[in-house]
Amino acid sequence: MTALAIRMARQVRDRINMPASFFVAIALFALFALTVPRFATSGNAENVLRVASILCVVACGQAIVLILGGIEFSFGSSVALASIVTVLVVPDYGVMGGFAAGAAVVLLIGVLNGALIARFHLPPFIVTLGMLMAVAGLAATLAGGLPIDAPPSEAFSWPARGRVLGVPVPVIAAGASVGTLFLVLAYSTIGRLWYLVGANPEAARLSGIRVRTTIFLGYLAASAFCALAAIILTSRVGSGQPSLAPNLPFETIAACAIGGIPLAGGQGRASQVLCGVLIIAMMNNAVVLLNFPVAYQQLMIGAVILGSVLLQKSSGSIGVLWRSSVPKRGGR
Amino acid sequence: MTAPPLLTMTGIAKHYGATCALRDASLRLYPGRVHALLGENGAGKSTLVKMIVGVVRPDGGTITFGDAAVAFRTVRDAVAAGIIPIYQHLSLFPQLTILENLSAFAFGATRDLRASSATLSIEQARAWLSSVGLERDPMTLVEEISIGERQLVEIARGLGQACKVLILDEPTAALTQDETERLFTVVRSLCAQGTAVLFISHKFDEIDSIADDVTILRDGRTVVDGAPIRSLTRDELVRAMLGEAVATGSRELPPPGDVLVEARGLRLHATAEPIDMGIRAGEIVGLAGLVGSGALDIASALAGATPVASGTLLVAGDVIPFGDRHTASKKGIGYVPSDRHLQGLFPVLTAMQNASASSLKVISRRGVVREQAESDRLLPWLRRLKLHPLKTELPAASFSGGNQQKLLMARNLALPGLRVLVVLEPTRGVDIAARETIHQAIIEAALKGVAVLLASSDLDEIEALSHRILVVRQGRISQELPRGTARGALVSALAERDAA
Numbered sequence: 001m002t003a004l005a006i007r008m009a010r011q012v013r014d015r016i017n018m019p020a021s022f023f024v025a026i027a028l029f030a031l032f033a034l035t036v037p038r039f040a041t042s043g044n045a046e047n048v049l050r051v052a053s054i055l056c057v058v059a060c061g062q063a064i065v066l067i068l069g070g071i072e073f074s075f076g077s078s079v080a081l082a083s084i085v086t087v088l089v090v091p092d093y094g095v096m097g098g099f100a101a102g103a104a105v106v107l108l109i110g111v112l113n114g115a116l117i118a119r120f121h122l123p124p125f126i127v128t129l130g131m132l133m134a135v136a137g138l139a140a141t142l143a144g145g146l147p148i149d150a151p152p153s154e155a156f157s158w159p160a161r162g163r164v165l166g167v168p169v170p171v172i173a174a175g176a177s178v179g180t181l182f183l184v185l186a187y188s189t190i191g192r193l194w195y196l197v198g199a200n201p202e203a204a205r206l207s208g209i210r211v212r213t214t215i216f217l218g219y220l221a222a223s224a225f226c227a228l229a230a231i232i233l234t235s236r237v238g239s240g241q242p243s244l245a246p247n248l249p250f251e252t253i254a255a256c257a258i259g260g261i262p263l264a265g266g267q268g269r270a271s272q273v274l275c276g277v278l279i280i281a282m283m284n285n286a287v288v289l290l291n292f293p294v295a296y297q298q299l300m301i302g303a304v305i306l307g308s309v310l311l312q313k314s315s316g317s318i319g320v321l322w323r324s325s326v327p328k329r330g331g332r
Numbered sequence: 333m334t335a336p337p338l339l340t341m342t343g344i345a346k347h348y349g350a351t352c353a354l355r356d357a358s359l360r361l362y363p364g365r366v367h368a369l370l371g372e373n374g375a376g377k378s379t380l381v382k383m384i385v386g387v388v389r390p391d392g393g394t395i396t397f398g399d400a401a402v403a404f405r406t407v408r409d410a411v412a413a414g415i416i417p418i419y420q421h422l423s424l425f426p427q428l429t430i431l432e433n434l435s436a437f438a439f440g441a442t443r444d445l446r447a448s449s450a451t452l453s454i455e456q457a458r459a460w461l462s463s464v465g466l467e468r469d470p471m472t473l474v475e476e477i478s479i480g481e482r483q484l485v486e487i488a489r490g491l492g493q494a495c496k497v498l499i500l501d502e503p504t505a506a507l508t509q510d511e512t513e514r515l516f517t518v519v520r521s522l523c524a525q526g527t528a529v530l531f532i533s534h535k536f537d538e539i540d541s542i543a544d545d546v547t548i549l550r551d552g553r554t555v556v557d558g559a560p561i562r563s564l565t566r567d568e569l570v571r572a573m574l575g576e577a578v579a580t581g582s583r584e585l586p587p588p589g590d591v592l593v594e595a596r597g598l599r600l601h602a603t604a605e606p607i608d609m610g611i612r613a614g615e616i617v618g619l620a621g622l623v624g625s626g627a628l629d630i631a632s633a634l635a636g637a638t639p640v641a642s643g644t645l646l647v648a649g650d651v652i653p654f655g656d657r658h659t660a661s662k663k664g665i666g667y668v669p670s671d672r673h674l675q676g677l678f679p680v681l682t683a684m685q686n687a688s689a690s691s692l693k694v695i696s697r698r699g700v701v702r703e704q705a706e707s708d709r710l711l712p713w714l715r716r717l718k719l720h721p722l723k724t725e726l727p728a729a730s731f732s733g734g735n736q737q738k739l740l741m742a743r744n745l746a747l748p749g750l751r752v753l754v755v756l757e758p759t760r761g762v763d764i765a766a767r768e769t770i771h772q773a774i775i776e777a778a779l780k781g782v783a784v785l786l787a788s789s790d791l792d793e794i795e796a797l798s799h800r801i802l803v804v805r806q807g808r809i810s811q812e813l814p815r816g817t818a819r820g821a822l823v824s825a826l827a828e829r830d831a832a
Contacts, residue, residue: 187700187701188699188700188701189692189696189699189700189701190699191701192685192692192701193692195678195681195685196678196681196685196689199678199679199680199681200677200678200679202674202675203669203674203675203676203677203678203689204678204689205657205658206637206657206667206669206675206676207657207661207689207690207743208657208658208660208661208662208690208747209658209689209690209692210658266678266680266681267680
């Protein structure tokens with residue numbers, strides 16, 4: 001009976017070629033819809049998506065770095081520095097100039113990370129951790145320790161509160177990010193190179209691939225996603241804040257891990273990022289709706305990370321569902 | 333040899349997944365004799381040693397020690413029974429004193445957490461050290477003494493236990509002549525007291541001077557089982573290690589054209605003698621050498637895979653920098669590395685993605701990989717190499733060793749503008765059918781005018797495929813032999829005394 005159920009579940013999954021975390025997300029949605037009041041309403045759905053959008057955009061960048069076998073922590077302070085630079089630049093160069101400057105700052109940090117990691121063979125863990133701290137210090141210095149308010153304007157709040165055809169702009173940005181990530185990973189040459197270098201850098205080098213350039217471009221692309229998120233985040237808080245989103249890197253790593261991307265490199269898909277983000281967002285939302293203390297959020301996310309990693313390792317009955325009977329293609 | 337053997341291993345087998353490390357290995361150690369264990373890398377020596385001390389459990393076969401069958405579960409059990417392994421990589425703690433190191437086994441055996449309870453007395457330590465001929469203050473830090481002295485400390489530590497079997501795994505690799513002599517003196521006196529010694533080494537001179545008996549492993553099988561060392565000549569030893577010539581039909585090789593790739597004044601190390609060599613279009617040059625001879629290093633340098641001290645690399649007259657695989661592959665130099673898993677395979681990626689890794693430029697347009705072009709380019713190669721199963725969407729890790737090797741061959745045969753093919757150990761750990769297919773592919777590449785450099789420790793392979801054979805000893809090309817050279821002459825060239 002169980003065997004049959006597992007086989008059927010596997011067939012269904014293979015047909016639509018979804019990551020295992022997709023089924024966890026569906027199951028979670030069903031559970032919350034049945035047990036949590038007001039969870040399955042259209043208003044709440046929009047709320048969940050809006051809250052999840054920034055995490056989703058940045059997690060797309062984190063996924064690229066994880067596929068490369070690296071890790072990226074500096075997102076946490078680079079968005080803070082970007083918000084401060086944006087707010088400082090807006091009075092002289094306008095809203096567009098401000099956002100452009102903020103995005104440029106994030107890209108510059110990506111360039112620095114990529115150069116240090118690729119050119120000098122430094123471990124990504126240390127480089128991005130050092131960058132996280134150094135940039136946090138720079139942001140605090142620049143802001144003088146306190147948040148700086150942006151001059152309020154329609155244009156400034158558009159990235160966070162605007163709508164296009166009724167859809168919130170952040171949700172559009174998140175959708176575009178996942179879509180772009182999917183296309184790049186599944187079809188592009190650079191996506192293929194990221195998989196190759198992440199799967200075995202030495203074999204990639206001996207195959208004639210420019211490993212350094214590939215790694216550099218990966219960190220640059222990751223920072224591009226982060227730059228987009230920085231604009232939305234700055235717009236939402238309407239100010240430059242030295243401690244804007246300190247947990248961002250950890251949440252993005254959590255989202256990728258829950259989605260099923262192994263930290264060993266060489267594997268990972270856009271759909272996994274999306275599922276991981278949705279699982280986190282739904283849990284956070286359910287905790288709020290149930291009026292549980294917010295601290296429960298962390299407890300639950302922590303438990304889900306450990307649980308999902310354990311599931312992917314396990315060879316027990318649930319592990320059978322997890323392992324694919326048809327192997328995954330790198331990019332799908 | 334009247335005494336019964338102290339340690340007997342018979343019919344030992346061990347598989348790691350699909351690869352077979354040992355098929356039918358046996359070994360008999362007698363008290364009071366030094367037993368040499370020989371074999372090329374991958375023959376199964378280290379697996380056999382790990383079984384004696386309980387690190388690896390055999391899949392089949394029996395091990396008897398004394399009168400009883402044994403299966404040690406940990407090194408600690410083996411040591412307690414009197415089997416003392418001394419590894420090639422020393423297992424001392426450099427920041428601790430000699431005394432503390434000598435006490436290490438005792439620490440491992442006790443459950444008492446107080447350090448004093450298991451520490452030797454200074455007098456005891458002195459006695460142990462002098463038994464191996466080492467006059468050192470036991471309070472000296474291990475990092476302050478020489479490698480040779482450390483080896484002696486390690487032996488002294490083993491002797492503190494009741495040592496019945498001493499295992500020396502390439503003990504002299506880092507020793508000076510003097511230190512080696514000292515070690516041998518200790519080994520001989522141990523033997524006189526009835527210890528059985530297992531001695532693993534690649535140095536024939538040492539084996540001649542210390543060993544009484546010899547066992548030779550090839551491909552996981554014991555091919556010489558405890559013969560007295562005096563009964564075999566050096567040529568016979570090498571031949572047993574490398575394998576008798578299997579009757580391979582001599583193949584038709586294409587006539588070579590002009591020189592296509594050339595190394596001038598190549599020095600792998602600043603102190604090495606320069607090497608000059610060239611390979612013609614359509615020519616297969618075999619690079620033969622024993623383990624550690626440098627044959628593989630020369631080959632990978634010519635593929636642009638490793639940096640060198642100095643020299644010039646020319647392909648069809650164009651200078652290519654050493655150590656730059658990207659440029660080399662752009663110039664049409666294919667490279668099949670010797671270590672499939674570490675250097676060749678992308679285990680989690682699909683067979684197709686593995687095969688196309690060097691062809692991305694030509695199968696992409698405007699930054700997009702065209703899957704049709706990818707399959708059009710690679711599938712014919714995978715078919716011709718008889719990839720089994722021919723399911724290109726399976727991850728490379730799920731294929732057998734021989735088929736993984738075919739993926740690497742396909743990657744390089746499909747290299748855009750392939751002109752030079754450098755292949756290292758192309759059929760190591762590969763079954764006979766796959767080996768035949770890979771050999772055929774190499775010859776076909778040569779027929780198309782590709783210059784092939786084949787570095788292999790498999791003499792049958794070298795003889796079957798090469799137009800001419802370059803013999804490498806001590807990092808330089810010592811001899812060039814024409815096709816059809818008798819196996820005896822080739823083996824002699826390889827085994828020639830290093831001192832001569």
